[in-house]
Amino acid sequence: TLLALIFVFRGFRAALLPLSVAVFAVLGTFVFLRVIAEGTTVSVFALNLTTGLGLGLGIDYCLLMLARYREELEQGQRHQRALERTVQTAGRTVIFSGATVASSLLALLVFPAPYLRSFAFAGVGVVAIACGAAVIVLPALLATLGDRLSTSSVEVTESFWGVQARRVLKRPVAYVVGAGAILVLVGLPFFRFDAGRIDDRVLPEDAPAREAATLVRDVLDFGELNPINVVALDAPASDTENSAALRSLILELPNVERVVDAGGFSTPGLPPLPGSSFNEQFENGTGQWFRVTASVAPDTPEAEALVESLRAIDNPFGTELLVTGTTANSMDTVDAVLDRLPLALVIIAIITLIVLFLMTGSILVPLKAVVLNLLSLTATFGALVWIFQDGNLADALGFTATGSVDIFTPILMFCIAFGLSMDYEVFLLSRIKEEYDLTGDNDQAIVAGIGSTGRVVTAAAVLLAIVFTAISTSEVTLVKMFGFGLMIAVLVDAFLVRATLTPALMKLAGRANWWAPEPLSRFHLRYGLWENEPIHLPEPDTVPEPTQTPEV
Structure with missing residues (x-):
C-alpha cells in the first residue's frame, strides 16, 4: 500500500x-x-x-x-x-x-x-x-x-481520463450496451445462489476442529453428526399410544434413518428396541424429545424437505411440535435474514437517494446511481457464486466448496460494497455538478469531472483492492470470500461503471440529468448544499429533453 x-x-x-x-x-x-x-x-x-x-x-x-x-x-x-x-x-x-x-x-x-x-x-x-x-x-x-x-x-495520467471520457461521449450507446452486457453475463450465476450456513469446512484443513469433525463424519455420517431434534410439548411418556403414533409418522417420512426417543431405538420397518436408559433422557414430564437421524447431509435440499415434513406433521398429542437442529437452524436463519432484506434495501435506497439529491438537486442522477450499483453488485455476486459456491477456483484459492454460500457473507458484502460504490459515485458527481453549476454545459461538465477525479477514483479503487486482496489471503473461507468479493466489487465499479456507464448514460440524458419537479427544485435551491453559486440552472417547471442520441 x-x-x-x-x-x-x-x-x-x-x-x-x-x-x-x-x-x-x-x-x-x-x-x-x-x-x-x-x-x-x-x-x-x-x-x-x-x-x-x-x-x-x-x-x-x-x-x-x-x-x-x-x-x-x-x-x-x-x-x-x-x-x-x-x-x-x-x-x-x-x-x-x-x-x-x-x-x-x-x-x-x-x-x-x-x-x-x-x-x-x-x-x-x-x-x-x-x-x-x-x-x-x-x-x-x-x-x-x-x-x-x-x-x-x-499530466499524462490526468489527461488520459479526460480523453477516455470524450471517447465514451462520442459513442455512448455502444459503451452502454457493451459494459451492460459484460455485467449481465458475469451476474448470471447469481440466479443459482443457494443460501446456507457455515460448518467446519470453512476452516483450514489442518485446523484441529475441522480434523475432529472430519474424523467423526468419516466414522459415523452426516446424520449422526447433525441430528434433527423434534420436541412434542405437553406430551407425557406415559401416553404410549400417542408416542408410538408420532414415532410412526416420523419413520414414514423419506430419508429418515432412525429415531431415538423415550420408547427406545427405532428404524423404518422394524419395531423399536426398548431401553430403560432412554426414558429419563428423552422426556421430563412436560414433553418428549425425538432425535431423528437423517440419511442425507444436513445442507442438502432433501434434509430441508425432511425438516418441512416434520414441521407439517399433525401431532397426535394435539400440541405444538418443535423442530430444531443444524438444518432447521440454517433454514430459520436464512428465512429471518431474507424477511428483513427488503426493509434493508429500502432503507439504503431511500437514504442514498436523499443524500444524492441534496448534493445534486437531481431526480434522475440518484436513481441512475442506485440502479448502476445494483447491476454492478449483481455481477460481483455472480462471480462469487461461480467461484465459491460452484468451487471453480477452489484449488487455486485454497478453500473447500460446500455448494452453498453463508447467508451472512453476501448481506454484509452488499451493504459494504454498496456504500463503497456510492463513495466513488459521490467523488465523481460532486465534481461534475460543480462544473455544471459553473458552465451549464453537460458534456463539458462530464469531461471535466471525470478528467479531474478519474485518477483519484481509480487510485483509490486500486489501493482499496490491495487492502481487500490482503484480507482474502486468510485461510478462513468466510474472510477469504469477503476480501475477494469486495476486491472485485471496487474494481468493477471504478473501471467499468464510473469510467464507462456513468458518463455514457449522463450523455444520453443531457440536461435531463439536472431536472427536478418544481417543488423539489425550490427545496434544493433553499436547503441543498452548493460548492459554488450556480450560474446555469435548468428550468424547474419543465422536463429538459435528453440530448440527441449520438452515433452508435
Missing part, C-alpha cells in the same frame, strides 16, 4: 499522510469496539472489517482531499486559500460520501442477528472516524506542512 501511495503522489512525505490517517481511523475504531463490547456482542471478524474499511476509506478520503489541495495550489491559490477551498469542496464530498457508506452499514441493524449488528457498529464507527480524520486531522497536517506538497502528478 505504501509503495502504491508513493507512486500515486510521487513523494514519500505525501504518501505517509493518507496512511497515517488510515491507521488513525483503524486504531480509533479499535477503541470504539472495545467500548461497545462492554454492552453488546461483537464478532471477532469485525476486526477484519475495521482494518479493511479503515485503511481503505482513510486512504480514499485523503486521496480526494490531497488531489484537490494540489489542484488549488497549481491554479495559483495561496496556501491558506487552497486549504479553505479544499475543505469547502473535497471536505463536503467526504462528508456526503461518509453519509452514504454509513447509511448502507446502518441497514445491517434491521437484521435479527448480533453477528451482523456488530459489523454495523464497527463499520459506522470506522466511517465516522475516517471522515473526521480526513476533514480535521489532515487539514491540520497540511497547514503544518505548508505548500511543500504542491508537486503535481504526471
Whole structure:
C-alpha cells in the first residue's frame, strides 16, 4: 500500500499522510469496539472489517482531499486559500460520501442477528472516524506542512481520463450496451445462489476442529453428526399410544434413518428396541424429545424437505411440535435474514437517494446511481457464486466448496460494497455538478469531472483492492470470500461503471440529468448544499429533453 501511495503522489512525505490517517481511523475504531463490547456482542471478524474499511476509506478520503489541495495550489491559490477551498469542496464530498457508506452499514441493524449488528457498529464507527480524520486531522497536517506538497502528478495520467471520457461521449450507446452486457453475463450465476450456513469446512484443513469433525463424519455420517431434534410439548411418556403414533409418522417420512426417543431405538420397518436408559433422557414430564437421524447431509435440499415434513406433521398429542437442529437452524436463519432484506434495501435506497439529491438537486442522477450499483453488485455476486459456491477456483484459492454460500457473507458484502460504490459515485458527481453549476454545459461538465477525479477514483479503487486482496489471503473461507468479493466489487465499479456507464448514460440524458419537479427544485435551491453559486440552472417547471442520441 505504501509503495502504491508513493507512486500515486510521487513523494514519500505525501504518501505517509493518507496512511497515517488510515491507521488513525483503524486504531480509533479499535477503541470504539472495545467500548461497545462492554454492552453488546461483537464478532471477532469485525476486526477484519475495521482494518479493511479503515485503511481503505482513510486512504480514499485523503486521496480526494490531497488531489484537490494540489489542484488549488497549481491554479495559483495561496496556501491558506487552497486549504479553505479544499475543505469547502473535497471536505463536503467526504462528508456526503461518509453519509452514504454509513447509511448502507446502518441497514445491517434491521437484521435479527448480533453477528451482523456488530459489523454495523464497527463499520459506522470506522466511517465516522475516517471522515473526521480526513476533514480535521489532515487539514491540520497540511497547514503544518505548508505548500511543500504542491508537486503535481504526471499530466499524462490526468489527461488520459479526460480523453477516455470524450471517447465514451462520442459513442455512448455502444459503451452502454457493451459494459451492460459484460455485467449481465458475469451476474448470471447469481440466479443459482443457494443460501446456507457455515460448518467446519470453512476452516483450514489442518485446523484441529475441522480434523475432529472430519474424523467423526468419516466414522459415523452426516446424520449422526447433525441430528434433527423434534420436541412434542405437553406430551407425557406415559401416553404410549400417542408416542408410538408420532414415532410412526416420523419413520414414514423419506430419508429418515432412525429415531431415538423415550420408547427406545427405532428404524423404518422394524419395531423399536426398548431401553430403560432412554426414558429419563428423552422426556421430563412436560414433553418428549425425538432425535431423528437423517440419511442425507444436513445442507442438502432433501434434509430441508425432511425438516418441512416434520414441521407439517399433525401431532397426535394435539400440541405444538418443535423442530430444531443444524438444518432447521440454517433454514430459520436464512428465512429471518431474507424477511428483513427488503426493509434493508429500502432503507439504503431511500437514504442514498436523499443524500444524492441534496448534493445534486437531481431526480434522475440518484436513481441512475442506485440502479448502476445494483447491476454492478449483481455481477460481483455472480462471480462469487461461480467461484465459491460452484468451487471453480477452489484449488487455486485454497478453500473447500460446500455448494452453498453463508447467508451472512453476501448481506454484509452488499451493504459494504454498496456504500463503497456510492463513495466513488459521490467523488465523481460532486465534481461534475460543480462544473455544471459553473458552465451549464453537460458534456463539458462530464469531461471535466471525470478528467479531474478519474485518477483519484481509480487510485483509490486500486489501493482499496490491495487492502481487500490482503484480507482474502486468510485461510478462513468466510474472510477469504469477503476480501475477494469486495476486491472485485471496487474494481468493477471504478473501471467499468464510473469510467464507462456513468458518463455514457449522463450523455444520453443531457440536461435531463439536472431536472427536478418544481417543488423539489425550490427545496434544493433553499436547503441543498452548493460548492459554488450556480450560474446555469435548468428550468424547474419543465422536463429538459435528453440530448440527441449520438452515433452508435
